[in-house]
Amino acid sequence: xxxxxxxxxxxxxxxxxxxxxxxxxxxxxxxxxxxxxxxxxxxxxxxxxxxxxxxxxxxxxxxxxxxxxxxxxxxxxxxxxxxxxxxxxxxxxxxxxxxxxxxxxxxxxxxxxxxxxxxxxxxxxxxxxxxxxxxxxxxxxxxxxxxxxxxxxxxxxxxxxxxxxxxxxxxxxxxxxxxxxxxxxxxxxxxxxxxxxxxxxxxxxxxxxxxxxxxxxxxxxxxxxxxxxxxxxxxxxxxxxxxxxxxxxxxxxxxxxxxxxxxxxxxxxxxxxxxxxxxxxxxxxxxxxxxxxxxxxxxxxxxxxxxxxxx
Numbered sequence: 336x337x338x339x340x341x342x343x344x345x346x347x348x349x350x351x352x353x354x355x356x357x358x359x360x361x362x363x364x365x366x367x368x369x370x371x372x373x374x375x376x377x378x379x380x381x382x383x384x385x386x387x388x389x390x391x392x393x394x395x396x397x398x399x400x401x402x403x404x405x406x407x408x409x410x411x412x413x414x415x416x417x418x419x420x421x422x423x424x425x426x427x428x429x430x431x432x433x434x435x436x437x438x439x440x441x442x443x444x445x446x447x448x449x450x451x452x453x454x455x456x457x458x459x460x461x462x463x464x465x466x467x468x469x470x471x472x473x474x475x476x477x478x479x480x481x482x483x484x485x486x487x488x489x490x491x492x493x494x495x496x497x498x499x500x501x502x503x504x505x506x507x508x509x510x511x512x513x514x515x516x517x518x519x520x521x522x523x524x525x526x527x528x529x530x531x532x533x534x535x536x537x538x539x540x541x542x543x544x545x546x547x548x549x550x551x552x553x554x555x556x557x558x559x560x561x562x563x564x565x566x567x568x569x570x571x572x573x574x575x576x577x578x579x580x581x582x583x584x585x586x587x588x589x590x591x592x593x594x595x596x597x598x599x600x601x602x603x604x605x606x607x608x609x610x611x612x613x614x615x616x617x618x619x620x621x622x623x624x625x626x627x628x629x630x631x632x633x634x635x636x637x638x639x640x641x642x643x644x645x646x
Contacts, residue, residue: 338376340407343400347382350421351394353440354433356488364399373400376409380420388412391420418449422459434492436485439473446471477503478511484518493590494524498531509534509546516549524586526553581622 377393390397391413400408413420425433425441433441445456446467457467473496474482481499484490490499503510513534517527530549533556534542545552596604 338409338411341379341388341410343397343406343408345387346379346397346408347387347389348394348397350390350417350444351397352486353421353444354394354437355486355492357395358488361395361399364395365402368396368399368403373409376411378413378420378424379410380413380415380417389417389420391417392424418445418451419459421445425460435470435496436473436477436482436492439470440482442467442470443474473500476500478507478514480511480514480518484514487518489518489521490514490527491524493586494527497589498524498528502531502534505535509542512546513549516546520550522549522553525582529553529556 373396375393375396377396378391379388380391381387382389388410393408393410397408413423415423421441421444430438442456442460445451445459446453451459453467453471454464456462457464460467477495477500481490481495481503485492485495499510499514502513513527513530516522522530530545530552533552534545537545592608595608
């Protein structure tokens, strides 16, 4: 493997948009590059114009070097077409570190950009045709504002796919408007989930007010919670604490399970974790049945109260 030095301004960064930014990681990288210099080369392929190169892997290093006013970057030049190099870089990492939307952007580039069929893209990525179609559907269903938020690191991929994707499929325009407010206000995943849930239950007027000022809606909701909390019994307080705990643990597991079941040990890991999941699912189903009996009759009245407070 021959490492060469290339001028930073000779790089084409068209594929940097296929990965989300990690601002904190980039800050740490800048410090490291200042202290010890670039240790790992980036990966490039030759561009269409002489002396130009397309960056395949190493976007954080390139951005950090530019921030440091560097002129050159250490690189390895792969002798292959750019689409093939993108696939090779993905396979080199076994897909580790790629979230669902990053994989979706890669699939979109291969299918819509390079013109591969979904079957051929799946073959090259060692994925099924259904997986490729599902990833492609993510890109084509999510408004651009949501995708830009994920790319910039201001909207989490989980938030986008779990909460904003169903919203977009129901009302893409309102979803895009909400995404802009999420980016502006830095709402957390739990707050976005709350906004999406109440939007789905609201009438036309409530939907409009929520989209116009989601921050005000969240403050009204918090105020109503604190007002109710003053009359909370010890049993209610215990249930509230446990429900918050269940929610937080469930969210953490949704994020960590895919990582825990790594591709090279997937079968064994699934067998070890499956019994615990089955027990948890039975208990969760029982809780869900009880909760539906307790909460559903009150939902309509609760929503009406919140809409009045938000008016």
